Amino acid sequence: MPVLDGALHRPSQADRGSGGAYPSGKRGPVPAVRGGRLSAAPDKGFWGAPHLPLFLMAAVWAVLVPLVWLIPDLSDDPVGWHRQELILGFAGAAMGGYLLTALPHWLKQAGAGAKGPGRRAVQALVLAWIAGRIAAAQPGDGALVLLGIAAYPVALALSLLIPVLSARLWRRLPIALAPVGLLAVGVGLRLGGDGLAAALAMALIVAVVGGRIVPAFLASRAAQATPLQRGALPAMARLADAVLALALVGHLAGVGDSVTGGLLLAAAAGQAARMGRWPLAAGLAGGQGDLLMLVLAWVWLPVGLTLTGAGLILPDALAGLPLPTGLHALTMGLMGGMILAVMARAYMRRAPGALRVGAGLALAFALVMISTLLRLILSATPVALSVPAALWCLGWAVFTLCALRSMAGPTPHPVLSAARGYSISGLH
DSSP states (O other), X not given: OOOTTXXXXXXXXXXXXXXXXXXXXXXXXXXXXXTTEEEEEEOOHHHHSTHHHHHHHHHHXXXXXGGGGTSTTSOSXXXXXXXXXXXXXXXXXXXXXXXXXXXXXXXXXTTSOOOOOOHHHHHHHHHHHHHHHHHHTSSXXXXXXXXXXXXXXXHHHHHHHHHHHHTTOGXXXXXXXXXXXXXXXXXXXXXXXXXXXXXXXXXXXXXXXXXXXXXXXXXXXXXXXXXXXXXXXXXHHHHHHHHHXXXXXXXXXXXXXXXXXXXXXXXXHHXXXXXXXXXXHHHHTTTOHHHHHHHHHHHHHHHHHHHHHHHHHOTTTTTTOXXXXXXXXXXXIIIIHHHHHHHHGGGSEEETTEEEOOHHHHHHHHHHHHHHHHHHHTTTOGGGTHHHHHXXXXXXXXXXXXXXXXXXXXXXXXXXXXXXXXXXXXXX
């Protein structure tokens, strides 16, 4: 997920509005913006654009992992395996696709040359990811299993750390180490099965990252004169993130559920309050579907934290809503929704100064959101939980088809935002 100027990358100038024409078609030279003019930039192909294989793997895995709930005996430990794979497999591939796409921008800002990973490096990462999925399906916690699981996150971290350290981009180090944090969460699930810690850790990542990109894109699309700069995060946002981090640390340290729950309720209030400073009306004006998806996914953060906090303090307070159901608001709604909303930007049609969602991507996002709602509503009817699982799989299947369709055309640049001076009519 992109973070504005201090974490990942800045939204394109196109989000302030500009136009042009860009013909779609088969892969070949792709117009790029140079000083406000169009120039030809060669398309790097499937392996030369890291987001193409990694986003595709994330989407396919999002379709396959929930099948353990739909096909009996597919896994001996469906709960543990699906939690682990949604973190390491699904979120891991999505994180890699984004971070490796952002890397050239970081290096260019540092004057080190905008060079990302080579084709063979991307292929090696894909093989490491596949090896990790094979290892994760094996029983036990032996050294070979854990090494296989660690292969992809470690390789991804090295792919980011080596160029970041070479360019002396010290402020990028935390985000370059994010894959290691993801590995820690996944291994923690494998060894200890602490689903609450995993869900809170992923919620914290989205809060820190999404809490920058969503208001940044809104401000840029609203044509505000000065977009958010590094260090300009409002005090309320910093406090809300800090309280959420404290809740996670407290849970890991073994404080009581009531204390952790209270901190989560406070964090939920803070995360909701920070939205009051976002230019929602101006940013969403004119049917900005790409931004609406980001905002709707973000709303699951305060909702999920509220449900989880209340479930810890008073398990029966929400009509017997079980804690795992509250956690699904954070995993299915927040994590799944935000990943889809960000990845979808790579496949949206470029229009003058904006991104156009398209019916397929809108349907995919709607199905994921509906599946999350049904997971909450049907929590008291376990036999019906296959319905939200099926809708989740269907939503990601639709997304995968949209991604495959867009790959038949040229790869847009920049990948995750509309660039000034042209539009792409062939991407869905």
